[in-house]
Amino acid sequence: MQTIAFYNHKGGVGKTTLLFNLGIALQSQGKKVLFVDGDAQANLTSIALRDEQIEEVYDSEQTIYHGLAPLVEGSGDIEIVRPIEIRDNAWVLPGHINLSVFEEIAPEGWTSALAGNPRGFRVSTAVHRLTRGVAAQVGAEYILLDLGPNVGAFNRAALLAADGFVIPMSPDLFSLTALPSVGESVSRWVDEWRIATNSASRRGLKLGFDLPVGSPVPLGYISQQFAVYREQPAKAYKRWVNQIPAQYVAGVVEPLAEAGVRHPEREGKIGEVRNLSSLIPMAQRNRSAVFELTGTLARGAQFTRARDTYNLFADLAGEVLNRLDETL
Ligand SMILES: Nc1ncnc2c1ncn2[C@@H]1O[C@H](COP(=O)(O)OP(=O)(O)O)[C@@H](O)[C@H]1O
Ligand SMILES: [Mg+2]
Incomplete structure (x- = not known):
């Protein structure tokens, strides 16, 4: 069982969309995939489940928040909830807005783990134990973990639970400057966890x-061309794009290597996702991957474009898994 997190401090770079499409590409190859919505905004949940289903899982308490709640409330430990089956061999552990309450207990948990206190370890490993427990229940081989764009305590616990992480990013100045901050925080968490x-x-x-090893491999970045700020001058854009490879190495790979984390011996860039414009909202409304859109939903050239994204997402997913295998 392997856990792959999708992480970037910058929001709106297409993390959730990418994760869902890569996961369904893996599922369509017969792999068993658990999607975990670790963002309190729960966007992954709304692209995976219909509104009625979301209401049902809130009622039946089958969300990530409910899995963590007994620990958060101090009444017990995590509870391994049942994930929702969305395809053959694909499940989702839905998100919840209350996930943010985990942020309230997690910092103290972290300090107390550093001080060697068992409750601290219980809290700091909650995401690891919950996601693996849920995946084990259904026999999932891959856990794809969607995270919000911040350096909060939930993300820290999630990164320690991950075997590797992918950085979806847009080729612009904001993403470029976010890279060193991703590298700095993840490597600090790795160092602290080792001490604990x-x-x-x-x-x-x-x-x-x-206890999780807490050594998330930086698998690389996926450049999301759609997220480029439209008005940016071509010259400036080129300059930023050209800086990304070096910035990724200096900002992410090197600080993590110093913290003892392995990395694939490949260039940082895993690949690119082009602007899929109206196909994205169409697929979201249909709770499907882009390549699952049928001829009745997407017509003519649009259908062909949608279907052809299968190779794109399958290749990206294959490359992510190869990189992870290579470093394990
Ligand atoms: N390849 C793409 N082409 C066009 N629009 C996209 C693409 N991927 C995502 N989007 C759109 O960009 C917005 C942000 O995507 P999302 O996956 O929610 O990003 P994040 O999880 O990083 O916040 C959404 O409105 C989504 O529909
Ligand atoms: Mg998102």
Whole structure:
């Protein structure tokens, strides 16, 4: 079982859309995929489930928040909730706006893990234990973890739960400047987690659950061409695009390598997603991947364009998995 997080401090760069389409491409190849909505905005949930289904899972308490709630409320530990089946071999652990309450207990949990306190480890590994527990229940092989654009405590717990992470980014100045901040925070979390786990093992702390290694491999970035700020001058755009490879190495790969995290021996860029314009909202309304749109929904040339995105997403997904295999 492998967990891949999609992470960038910058929002609106197409993380959620990309993650969903890559995951469905994997599913259509017979892989078993669990989508986890780790963003309180729950966009992944709304592209995976219909409104009635969302209401149902809130009622039946089958969301990521409900999985964490007993721990958050102090009444117990995480609860392995049942994910929702959205295809053969594909499930979603839905998101919830209350996920943000985890942020309230997580910082203290982190400090107390650093101080060697068992509750601290329980809280700091909650995302790891919950996502793996949910995936194990249905036999999922891949956990795709969608995250909000911030450096909050939930994301820290999520990155420690990840075997690798992909940075979806737009080729513009904002994404360029976000890269070093992604690298800086993730490498700091890795360092701190190592201190915590080393001291736990030195003291022979008995926790009753496995601790994640906490070494998320930077798998690379996916350039999202649609998200380019339309008005940006061509010259400036070129200059930023040209800076991305070096900035990715210096800002992400190197700080993580210093923290002892492996990386694939390949260029940072995994690939590119072009502007799919109206196909994206069309697929979202249909709760489908773009390439799943049928001839009745997308007509003529639009249908062909939609269908042809299968190769794009399948190739990107294949490359992500190869990079992960290579570094494990
Ligand atoms: N390849 C694409 N082409 C055109 N529009 C896209 C594409 N991917 C995403 N979008 C649109 O961009 C917006 C942000 O996408 P989203 O996946 O929600 O980003 P994020 O998760 O980074 O906030 C959405 O309105 C979505 O419909
Ligand atoms: Mg999103």
